[in-house]
Amino acid sequence: MWRLTEYEIAHLVSGLDRLFADDPPARLGLALSGGGDSMALLLLAARWAGSRRTALAAVTVNHNLRAEAADEAALAARACAGLGISHETLSWQGWDGRGNLQDAARQARRRLIGAWARRNGIGVVALGHTLDDQAETVLLRLARGSGVDGLSGMAPSVKVDGLRLVRPLLHLRRAELRDFLRSRGQSWADDPSNEDTRFARVRARRALAALAALGLDAEGLADTAARMSVARAALDRQTLSAARQLARVDAAGAVAIDCDGFLQLPEEIRRRLLAHSLLWVGGATYRPRLKALIGLLGQIEAGRGGSLGGCLVDIPAGPVIVIMREPAAIKGSIARPSQLWDGRWQLSAPASPDDCPDDCHVAALGERGLAACPDWRETGIRRGALLVSPAVWRGSELIAAPLAGLANGWSCRRIPACDHYYSTIISH
Helix, strand or coil: CCCCCHHHHHHHHHHHHHHHCCCCCCEEEEEECCCHHHHHHHHHHHHHHHCCCCEEEEEEEECCCCCCHHHHHHHHHHHHHHHCCEEEEEECCCCCCCCCHHHHHHHHHHHHHHHHHHHCCCCEEECCCCHHHHHHHHHHHHHCCCCHHHHCCCCCEEEECCEEEECCCCCCCHHHHHHHHHHHCCCCCCCHHHHCCCCHHHHHHHHHHHHHHHCCCHHHHHHHHHHHHHHHHHHHHHHHHHHHHHEEECCCCCEEEEHHHHHCCCHHHHHHHHHHHHHHHHCCCCCCCHHHHHHHHHHHHCCCCEEECCEEEECCCCCEEEEEECHHHHCCCCECCCCCECCCEEEECCCCHHHCCCCCEEEECHHHHHHCCCCHHHHCCCHHHHHCCEEEEECCEEEEEHHHCECCCCEEEECCCCCHHHHCCCCC
């Protein structure tokens, strides 16, 4: 068994050094699958954390899609135990056989890992994506006709629902990591789905091997992603500048954009500002498809509104574009007062228990509720935004509508707060 030199190992852990510089987190989560990339991440993170005040904890998601998955989770657990690192296996059984399996599994994995991190007080989780993964991502997005954002690939660090996800291995090839594992005598599991050509990523992997003879190799595509990431950051900064000049967010979370100023922006910045506003108001995970976004932009340019991504886009008599929650998107949405309503509104009950009956629930204010709020015009919030704002009901009786001027001791706040509209424009 050979050993890597200290210089070679320093290269392997340099991604962690760059990500955290002189400010390592108190706790770092590791997402492990039992495969070669994640097992290398485990060993490298353990070496890196050994000289820092960072505690490691690991998690594996068993999607219950293959019989071997339980053995792979057990392999990860044993490796963690040998290093004195806590490990937990989470189970997903949510596949109903419909839609895109890989996307559904990825979304479920993110949700489960996010919940695990919150339970354990972990704010940063490391993922084992490599330079090869980056190249495959760029090739797939190139095939779909993606623009700057898509071709910038996976970010080394990104925040998702308050959790920071980092990818410290993006500068490394899979082969390097497996050499490292062999040098340490560490086994790993090979997922047979990585050879299943039904999956687009597997086909992209094989296409890359064939294209390398033409000079289109993994390193070149990863370099392209790095350059596109720089361009994306510049476009984000320009979009943020435009938003600060032209857009305002009201207390109900609706966005109003100066129409004349918006139409004078470069086309790409118009798209970005509109897409961000739709994401902010609608709460979707992904931006709308480009074709739908361009269609909506055409309607706005023609002086007409529309709807997209759970949002209603209105161009009232005043010179503004108003983006608010679409009534149909929150129809039937009900939550307990202690729960988030519509994934973003937290209501707080009055101090007196008598003013918060046990059978209360939170739902949209609607036309009937607004009619019971005589002072709503004094709030300065647009009528359409108030109709889709949170209200407390007891059966058909309106108890409170804090945003519409009928608080009755109740309060509500948006999570994240309305001023985060601007800070979240910067992608990463």
